[in-house]
Structure formats: C-alpha cells, structure tokens
Amino acid sequence: MAPVTNGRVLFAAIPTGFPVPGETLIYDTTETIDPENVPLNGGFLVKVLVLSVDPYLRGLLRPADVPSYMPAFTLGAPIVSAGVGVVLRSELADVAVGSYIIGMSPHKEYFVAQSLGGAARLRILERDPRLPLSVYIGVGGMPGETAYMGWKEFSKAKKGEVVFVTTGAGPVGSMVIQIAKNDGLKVIASAGSEDKVQFMKDIGADVAFNYKTTDVRDVLKKEGPIDIYWDHVGGDTLDAALEHSNKFGRFIECGQITGYNTGAEPMKNPMLILSKSLSVNGFLVNDLRPTYADDFRAEFMPKLADGTYKYTEDITRGLDKVGEALLGVLKGTNTGKAVVVVADE
Amino acid sequence: MAPVTNGRVLFAAIPTGFPVPGETLIYDTTETIDPENVPLNGGFLVKVLVLSVDPYLRGLLRPADVPSYMPAFTLGAPIVSAGVGVVLRSELADVAVGSYIIGMSPHKEYFVAQSLGGAARLRILERDPRLPLSVYIGVGGMPGETAYMGWKEFSKAKKGEVVFVTTGAGPVGSMVIQIAKNDGLKVIASAGSEDKVQFMKDIGADVAFNYKTTDVRDVLKKEGPIDIYWDHVGGDTLDAALEHSNKFGRFIECGQITGYNTGAEPMKNPMLILSKSLSVNGFLVNDLRPTYADDFRAEFMPKLADGTYKYTEDITRGLDKVGEALLGVLKGTNTGKAVVVVADE
Numbered sequence: 001m002a003p004v005t006n007g008r009v010l011f012a013a014i015p016t017g018f019p020v021p022g023e024t025l026i027y028d029t030t031e032t033i034d035p036e037n038v039p040l041n042g043g044f045l046v047k048v049l050v051l052s053v054d055p056y057l058r059g060l061l062r063p064a065d066v067p068s069y070m071p072a073f074t075l076g077a078p079i080v081s082a083g084v085g086v087v088l089r090s091e092l093a094d095v096a097v098g099s100y101i102i103g104m105s106p107h108k109e110y111f112v113a114q115s116l117g118g119a120a121r122l123r124i125l126e127r128d129p130r131l132p133l134s135v136y137i138g139v140g141g142m143p144g145e146t147a148y149m150g151w152k153e154f155s156k157a158k159k160g161e162v163v164f165v166t167t168g169a170g171p172v173g174s175m176v177i178q179i180a181k182n183d184g185l186k187v188i189a190s191a192g193s194e195d196k197v198q199f200m201k202d203i204g205a206d207v208a209f210n211y212k213t214t215d216v217r218d219v220l221k222k223e224g225p226i227d228i229y230w231d232h233v234g235g236d237t238l239d240a241a242l243e244h245s246n247k248f249g250r251f252i253e254c255g256q257i258t259g260y261n262t263g264a265e266p267m268k269n270p271m272l273i274l275s276k277s278l279s280v281n282g283f284l285v286n287d288l289r290p291t292y293a294d295d296f297r298a299e300f301m302p303k304l305a306d307g308t309y310k311y312t313e314d315i316t317r318g319l320d321k322v323g324e325a326l327l328g329v330l331k332g333t334n335t336g337k338a339v340v341v342v343a344d345e
Numbered sequence: 346m347a348p349v350t351n352g353r354v355l356f357a358a359i360p361t362g363f364p365v366p367g368e369t370l371i372y373d374t375t376e377t378i379d380p381e382n383v384p385l386n387g388g389f390l391v392k393v394l395v396l397s398v399d400p401y402l403r404g405l406l407r408p409a410d411v412p413s414y415m416p417a418f419t420l421g422a423p424i425v426s427a428g429v430g431v432v433l434r435s436e437l438a439d440v441a442v443g444s445y446i447i448g449m450s451p452h453k454e455y456f457v458a459q460s461l462g463g464a465a466r467l468r469i470l471e472r473d474p475r476l477p478l479s480v481y482i483g484v485g486g487m488p489g490e491t492a493y494m495g496w497k498e499f500s501k502a503k504k505g506e507v508v509f510v511t512t513g514a515g516p517v518g519s520m521v522i523q524i525a526k527n528d529g530l531k532v533i534a535s536a537g538s539e540d541k542v543q544f545m546k547d548i549g550a551d552v553a554f555n556y557k558t559t560d561v562r563d564v565l566k567k568e569g570p571i572d573i574y575w576d577h578v579g580g581d582t583l584d585a586a587l588e589h590s591n592k593f594g595r596f597i598e599c600g601q602i603t604g605y606n607t608g609a610e611p612m613k614n615p616m617l618i619l620s621k622s623l624s625v626n627g628f629l630v631n632d633l634r635p636t637y638a639d640d641f642r643a644e645f646m647p648k649l650a651d652g653t654y655k656y657t658e659d660i661t662r663g664l665d666k667v668g669e670a671l672l673g674v675l676k677g678t679n680t681g682k683a684v685v686v687v688a689d690e
Contacts, residue, residue: 069620234619238615253618280625
C-alpha cells in the first residue's frame with residue numbers, strides 16, 4: 001500500500017485571546033504514513049477514531065516558559081487530547097489488532113506507540129456494548145470522572161442542601177446536576193442559551209437560567225442561599241456565589257473559563273471565605289483518580305449505560321475541524337460534549 | 346456599703362475607619378452599683394479582673410443591619426469580650442463565692458449573671474497555679490484554641506513542609522509558629538517591627554522578617570515555595586502566598602486584618618486556587634471547639650504551663666484604656682497578647 005496523508009492539527013502560534021482556527025491551530029497535510037509498513041519497533045499502530053475537545057486545551061496553547069498545572073503544548077507539534085483509536089498492527093503481546101486504545105492521543109490520523117501506560121496513559125478500552133466510543137472520552141471519561149470524583153471528594157453533600165452549578169449544560173456540569181439530584185439536593189444551574197436551559201431542566205435541574213438574560217444575583221437571592229458551588233466560570237459569578245453562600249459553603253473550583261482568554265479576574269471579597277467559614281477547593285481529576293477510579297466504574301458507569309444519567313454530544317466530523325470545535329467550546333456555542341470524529345469505526 | 350461607680354466601655358458611635366477612643370468607644374462612669382446589696386435574683390455577682398482585646402472586635406463595631414459571622418455590638422451598650430472575673434456573691438449552688446468565672450464578659454467593673462453557659466458561655470475556670478489569669482483569655486484561651494484547632498483541622502501538616510505565618514508575633518500567630526515547629530515544619534513568619542521579628546526568632550521561626558521593610562515576595566521566592574499559609578492579613582500578602590504556594594497548598598483563613606478598617610481587598614488571581622489544587626478554608630474557632638476542646642486541654646495547655654510554648658502579654662491597666670488598647674491591636678503597636686487589667690485579684 002502506498003503512503004497516505006497523515007493529517008495533523010499543529011500548534012502553530014500562541015493566541016492572545018481566543019484561538020484562531022487556521023492561525024494558532026492549523027490543519028497540516030504534509031506528513032505521510034504507510035500504515036502497512038511503518039516500523040513499529042516493538043510497539044503498535046493506532047488509527048485515531050474520536051478525539052475530545054475541551055476548554056482546558058486553551059490553557060496549553062501558551063509559551064513553554066509560563067508554568068501551569070500541565071505543560072504547554074509544543075509549538076509546531078500536534079496538540080494532544082483524550083482520544084480513542086483502533087489498533088491496526090501490533091508487535092506487543094498484550095495489544096491485539098482490532099482492540100480499542102484510549103488515552104491521550106496526538107491529533108493525527110495515525111500514530112505509533114511503543115507501550116501502554118506512560119505519559120499518554122494509553123490503555124485497552126473495555127467497551128460496554130451499550131455505549132458509543134465517544135462516551136469514553138466524554139461523560140464516561142474525564143468530564144464524568146471530574147464531576148463524580150470532585151463531588152465525592154469536596155461536596156460533603158447532604159440531602160436537602162442547595163447546589164449552584166455553572167455551565168450546567170456542559171459535559172461536567174450536566175453530570176454534576178444529575179449526581180446532585182441523585183443525592184437529593186436542590187439544583188440551581190446556569191448556562192448561556194435557552195436550548196441549554198431546556199436541557200438542564202430535562203436532566204433534572206430544579207432551577208435553570210440563562211446567565212446572559214437573567215441576573216445571577218436575582219436567582220441566588222430567590223432560590224438560595226447555596227451550600228455548594230460548582231465553579232466553571234470564576235469572575236463575577238464566583239463573587240455572586242460567595243455573596244449568596246450559607247455558612248460552611250463548599251466551593252469546588254473546577255474551572256474559571258472567564259479568565260482563560262482574557263486573563264485572571266479578581267475575587268472581589270475574599271473576606272467572605274473567612275466570615276462564612278467557607279472551604280474553597282481547586283483540584284485536578286488526575287489527582288483524585290487513584291482514590292475514586294473503582295467507585296467510578298462500579299457506581300457511575302452503569303448509570304450512564306442504563307440511561308439513568310443522560311448526556312448529549314456535539315459531534316464534529318473531520319480532524320481539520322478541531323480549531324473550530326475548540327473555539328466553540330470556549331465561546332459556549334457547542335451543545336453537549338464536543339467530540340471530533342476523525343474516522344468511522 | 347454605699348453604691349460605687351460601675352465603670353463601663355460603651356459603643357457610642359460607628360467608626361468609619363479605625364475606632365476613635367473617646368468617640369466611637371467611650372468610658373462611662375454614670376452607672377453605680379452596690380455590690381453588697383444588688384439583687385441577684387438567683388444568679389451571681391462578678392467583679393471583672395481581666396479582659397481580652399482582639400482585632401475581631403473591630404468587626405462588631407458596625408451597624409446592626411450589616412450581617413456578618415457575629416452579631417454587631419449594640420449602640421449605647423457596653424462592648425463584650427473574653428474576660429475573667431471573681432465571684433463576690435452567689436445564689437447559685439454550683440457557683441461558689443471566690444471562684445473564677447471565664448466567658449464573654451461585658452466591659453464593666455461588675456456584672457450580675459443569672460447562670461453559667463448561655464450566650465456568654467460563662468464557666469468556672471479551673472486554674473493551673475503555674476499560669477496567670479490573663480493567660481486564660483490569651484494564648485490559653487481563644488487565641489491559643491484558634492491556633493491549635495485551626496492547625497489540627499486544616500493544616501494536614503507533614504514534617505519538612507514549609508509554612509508561612511503572618512502576624513507571627515501575635516497571640517495566634519506565635520502559637521502557630523510553635524505548633525508548626527513542634528510538628529517539624531520550616532516556619533517563615535512576618536510581623537511589623539524589629540522587636541516582633543526578634544520575638545518570632547526567639548520562639549523558633551526559621552525565617553522571620555519585617556513586612557514593612559522586606560518584600561514578602563522576595564522572602565517567599567528565596568525560602569519557599571510554601572505548603573501552608575496561615576492568613577491573618579489578606580490583601581496583597583495573600584496574593585503573594587498564592588503565587589508562591591506549592592501544588593496542594595493549604596490556606597488557613599484566620600483573619601484578613603488589611604480589610605477590617607478599609608474595606609475588602611480583592612484576591613488578584615483566584616485562578617491559582619484551581620491551577621495549584623489549593624484548599625482555602627475559613628473558620629471560626631467556636632465551630633471547632635466541640636471537636637478539639639479535649640485535645641486542647643490535654644495536649645496544648647500542659648505545654649503552656651511547663652514553658653514549652655512561650656508567650657508575651659501586653660498588659661494595659663484600667664478599663665478606661667480599652668479604646669486605646671483596641672486601636673493598638675488594630676494598628677499593630679502592641680507587643681504580645683493585649684489584655685486589660687480591670688482590677689487586681
């Protein structure tokens with residue numbers, strides 16, 4: 001078989017605000033690969049099928065010398081995110097041809113890996129036949145783990161308490177809403193469009209509102225005070241949540257998207273942390289996984305597979321559309337977990 | 346016996362910045378009392394001996410309709426703080442004449458109480474003969490409890506970690522320094538005068554500096570990063586601590602004195618809570634007391650009585666000097682726990 005194009009999404013330039021498709025991320029077709037003959041050197045060849053597109057990727061499009069919780073992407077190289085692929089060839093005894101591989105995948109149509117595990121945390125995916133592959137990089141993957149594990153670790157939720165969830169129509173937020181309802185809480189949830197508000201109501205939010213047309217303080221004054229705040233946005237919404245928290249409120253800092261593109265926004269009155277005896281916790285799901293991975297498989301995944309927990313996906317077809325898909329999640333125009341289908345199964 | 350003057354410290358006007366002795370707090374001598382004949386109605390008569398003066402009192406000198414973690418003082422009435430007195434007369438079986446009473450005491454020379462417990466949390470003080478009465482409203486009282494219980498609950502301290510303690514020469518901070526050293530940590534401590542810096546070194550701080558003459562960021566850059574931050578000041582120092590925290594840092598919000606008189610100062614970059622997986626916890630010692638009171642008596646008090654934990658007191662004589670003493674602790678001119686001696690034992 002002759003070499004074929006191995007399309008790639010390259011980190012071409014550091015964005016100053018929102019990333020610009022075709023400029024900060026470019027789709028490159030200059031690399032070729034011969035799937036039948038590319039040397040494996042004891043490893044295996046993966047054909048990428050689906051890739052995850054998440055807001056946190058914006059934070060990795062930065063200069064390499066700016067420290068943060070994850071290393072920056074390398075300028076000129078493909079970006080990386082959670083993905084699932086299928087093994088086309090293998091020289092590794094424990095990786096069979098035809099098995100699905102999940103892990104941190106380069107944004108390429110094909111890649112050769114030397115081993116499972118490692119920095120990319122590649123592993124064989126044991127797939128529940130009731131679930132599509134994309135779920136494993138969606139609500140059945142990191143976003144679902146983030147919701148489930150963050151909630152387990154920090155919420156100290158008690159039946160009858162009130163939680164406020166921001167970006168409640170997103171893959172993490174929508175799971176937080178359903179986990180909180182499952183725990184017997186009153187759920188207030190916000191998102192940025194009427195469709196998303198409807199979706200949040202459909203999955204069980206007691207109060208759902210469009211933050212673009214409704215004042216968050218009005219809602220929290222009427223429906224709060226709150227006991228738990230699940231933060232995805234930071235900025236003024238975080239300030240409002242602090243103002244309307246009960247004593248002993250738990251603030252779960254999962255994201256502060258307001259500041260991702262425009263720089264940090266201050267917290268107006270940190271004294272409220274003191275005066276209300278609040279607990280404000282930042283976390284990365286990777287640090288919670290060792291503690292909660294078994295619970296997640298045993299408790300959360302079956303509820304996804306049997307339809308108890310509902311989800312939506314926003315599927316974009318084609319590796320060349322990753323830049324647009326990322327811009328979509330950063331601007332909030334996606335509806336459901338953003339996934340790029342690179343190739344069909 | 347003829348009636349005698351019952352001097353009182355009254356909350357006379359709401360301060361806009363620092364309280365003004367003689368204006369916002371006034372010493373009043375218009376009330377009289379006849380200690381031998383005042384009706385007890387089944388209660389007991391206390392002669393006040395020592396009163397505590399603490400920064401948090403500033404927060405209670407506010408309009409009654411501004412909510413906070415403690416009710417505001419009542420305009421025109423005596424202020425209240427921790428105090429110790431001696432029982433002169435009693436009609437209560439479990440309160441003997443001559444016993445010491447500790448609890449929230451009105452700033453008066455004499456007062457009649459109906460019972461132990463209650464909102465004032467009055468109780469019989471079982472005094473260790475090695476310790477002066479003032480210690481029980483000082484480091485052996487709320488400030489010591491605050492340091493010990495806050496540390497127990499939130500520090501998750503591990504030997505070899507680094508803690509930064511602000512107002513390290515104060516009654517809480519000086520105990521945090523010594524508890525942290527006892528736990529095997531490296532201690533960085535700040536205060537606002539050379540005398541205080543010397544005192545912090547004397548009680549074991551590994552690094553002690555005067556924040557008025559030394560840049561906190563320079564110190565933390567050289568001696569950090571930190572694992573635990575004990576906050577008494579908030580403002581820019583809190584920002585600096587966030588910038589120089591390790592991942593998984595624990596921030597213990599015990600006070601933010603910077604904002605007490607001038608209004609809240611923002612936290613510049615709350616995104617650091619997220620990116621460093623920090624835990625920021627506000628607390629009130631009253632909420633921790635049920636959990637840790639026994640440990641405090643068994644573990645902390647003996648170390649005070651045998652001299653392991655060192656302390657200093659800044660003693661002011663005369664109830665008429667409460668206003669000045671409060672201004673002193675708010676401006677940081679006191680050296681050691683501020684106590685007002687109202688009458689000798």
